[in-house]
Amino acid sequence: xRSKRIAVAVLLSALSGSGQVLADNPLxxxxxxxxxxxxxxxxxxxxxxxxxxxxxxxxxxxGVMYQRLGYGFSVNxxxxxxxxxxxxxxxxxxxxxxxxxxxxxxxxxxQGEYNADWGLLVEYERExxxxxxxxxxxxxxxxxxxxxxxxxxxxxxxxxxSDITDEIDRYLNAQWRYRxxxxxxxxVEFYADEYxxxxxPVVAGTVRGQGRRKWTWEAGLIAxxxxxxxxxxxxxxxxxxx
Amino acid sequence: MKEILxxxxxxxxxxxxxxxxxxWSIAPWSHAQTPVFEIEIRExxxxxxxxxxxxxxxxxxxxxNRDDTPEEFESYELNREKVIVGNSQxxxxxxxxxxxxxxFFGEFNMKTALGKIIAx
Numbered sequence: 001x002r003s004k005r006i007a008v009a010v011l012l013s014a015l016s017g018s019g020q021v022l023a024d025n026p027l028x029x030x031x032x033x034x035x036x037x038x039x040x041x042x043x044x045x046x047x048x049x050x051x052x053x054x055x056x057x058x059x060x061x062x063g064v065m066y067q068r069l070g071y072g073f074s075v076n077x078x079x080x081x082x083x084x085x086x087x088x089x090x091x092x093x094x095x096x097x098x099x100x101x102x103x104x105x106x107x108x109x110x111q112g113e114y115n116a117d118w119g120l121l122v123e124y125e126r127e128x129x130x131x132x133x134x135x136x137x138x139x140x141x142x143x144x145x146x147x148x149x150x151x152x153x154x155x156x157x158x159x160x161x162s163d164i165t166d167e168i169d170r171y172l173n174a175q176w177r178y179r180x181x182x183x184x185x186x187x188v189e190f191y192a193d194e195y196x197x198x199x200x201p202v203v204a205g206t207v208r209g210q211g212r213r214k215w216t217w218e219a220g221l222i223a224x225x226x227x228x229x230x231x232x233x234x235x236x237x238x239x240x241x242x
Numbered sequence: 243m244k245e246i247l248x249x250x251x252x253x254x255x256x257x258x259x260x261x262x263x264x265x266w267s268i269a270p271w272s273h274a275q276t277p278v279f280e281i282e283i284r285e286x287x288x289x290x291x292x293x294x295x296x297x298x299x300x301x302x303x304x305x306x307n308r309d310d311t312p313e314e315f316e317s318y319e320l321n322r323e324k325v326i327v328g329n330s331q332x333x334x335x336x337x338x339x340x341x342x343x344x345x346f347f348g349e350f351n352m353k354t355a356l357g358k359i360i361a362x
Contacts, residue, residue, distance in 0.1 A: 112335030
């Protein structure tokens with residue numbers, strides 16, 4: 001019981017402390033994404049589709065949409081690699097592929113071995129039409145309390161290239177989810193980076209097919225906690241595991 | 243959507259909290275005396291199919307897959323999922339569990355590979 005109180009207190013402290021930061025919001029920035037878990041399964045392959053749509057009272061930010069399609073596979077029982085094509089649509093531009101991303105997730109501890117489970121995510125993203133790239137490292141931690149599961153992603157990203165001012169950003173994303181049934185797990189998500197502060201409900205679930213085929217879905221609606229986050233962000237994820 | 247904010251004055255306190263959380267979560271006492279149990283997979287069946295473990299205590303489960311094909315130990319009730327490739331072994335930590343029965347299955351052979359953990 002005491003350990004649970006410590007965990008909640010530390011988590012809340014980390015979350016609340018990330019409330020204030022820096023400067024103007026860059027155009028079309030939205031820190032909402034997905035919350036990663038730290039687990040890797042051997043021999044796993046997957047196709048992933050993600051979509052993000054935002055509403056805002058600013059005409060240049062309203063209706064912005066991001067989509068990504070990825071293919072991933074486990075290298076072994078500890079490492080999972082995935083590649084994405086990333087498309088975006090802005091008010092003055094139609095949907096087009098703008099970037100690609102490579103990522104590798106490493107499971108650091110066995111599930112349930114310690115008080116929390118740990119993983120590490122390393123990402124590289126490159127814009128196609130501009131000299132802008134970023135590398136990021138995210139520490140992933142998950143802890144279960146009965147039917148509740150809390151996950152925190154804390155990371156640093158370094159943006160560089162001749163079309164951008166080099167800078168290092170930090171971010172903290174968290175999810176608190178209730179394991180109601182395999183097909184329906186409601187929860188709450190929180191996103192924070194240099195400009196984004198958002199919180200909102202999410203629902204997730206897994207539908208099983210034949211053999212090892214599985215469909216995993218997530219949908220969330222994130223509301224802003226500051227003026228530099230879009231008025232509303234809808235995110236959707238669909239994964240096909242095989 | 244524009245706002246100018248001041249730099250965070252509590253940076254060091256925040257990272258100290260994160261560091262404390264890291265240390266707490268990997269504390270070695272968390273599985274210092276974990277009992278070990280074993281399960282085998284043979285011809286797409288679990289042996290034993292029913293495993294009794296102590297309630298309210300974390301246990302380490304070593305799963306030996308004697309088949310040539312991979313199998314996935316999976317249980318929503320235990321919140322565990324672990325693929326074990328053919329002719330190898332995997333480790334799953336479960337619990338502490340309240341007294342009761344917790345079904346598990348082999349995801350790649352769901353009609354035959356069935357079992358349950360009994361915590362008592």
